[in-house]
Amino acid sequence: MKLIAGAEAKPLDEKLCLALYSASRAMTARYRDPLAPLGLTYPQYLVMVLLWEDGHSSVGQIGARLRLESSTLSPLLKRLEMMGLVHRSRDPQDERSVVVALTRQGRVLERRAVGVASQICDAAGLSLEEQGELVAEIKALTAKLTAVRA
Incomplete structure (x- = not known):
């Protein structure tokens, strides 16, 4: 039997990849109820929040900011347009x-x-300060994982 060292030796339930994946799915699921009365899915909500902040944006800018491929973004934007929310x-x-x-x-x-975002923070038991700290940590992790390695 081969011995595995380091991160590989951790059981699945202790691996960062599963923790992040599970948290992402839980976050998406938690948004379902508050978004239902708005008629939005979670990805549609993210696009709308971006547009509420910026007013307008190119499809390329939206894709880059939300890290969505055009094959995912195009039908999403088409649906928002059919709903009369964007042009x-x-x-x-x-x-x-x-x-x-x-x-x-x-x-x-x-x-x-x-109030949608506040509901999610409340559900997670996070103060605004704690949310900011967690966002900063996750952004730093994302930057490290997406950095080009020489």
């Missing part, structure tokens, strides 16, 4: 780029979404 149009400065902007209905939805 997609070609950028007049660069016809290759598609800009996504909120509609009036999309801006109105923001008022209805107030």
Whole structure:
């Protein structure tokens, strides 16, 4: 029998990969109930939050910021447009780029979404300070994992 050292020796329940995967799935599931009255899925909500912050953004910028592939993002944006929440149009400065902007209905939805993020923090038992610290740690981990290694 071969002995395994280091991180490989840890049982599955103690591995970082499973802990992060499980936390991600739990987070997505926890958003379901507060998002249901808004008619949004979790990925749609993330796009809407980005647009509520920025007002409009190119499809490429949305994909980069949310780390979504165009094969995932395009149908998601199409659905939001069919729901009347966003409008997609070609950028007049660069016809290759598609800009996504909120509609009036999309801006109105923001008022209805107030409190969703707070509900999740409350469910997790996190203060705003603790949430900020956790976000910083996860961002640092993401940066390390996505850094190009020479």
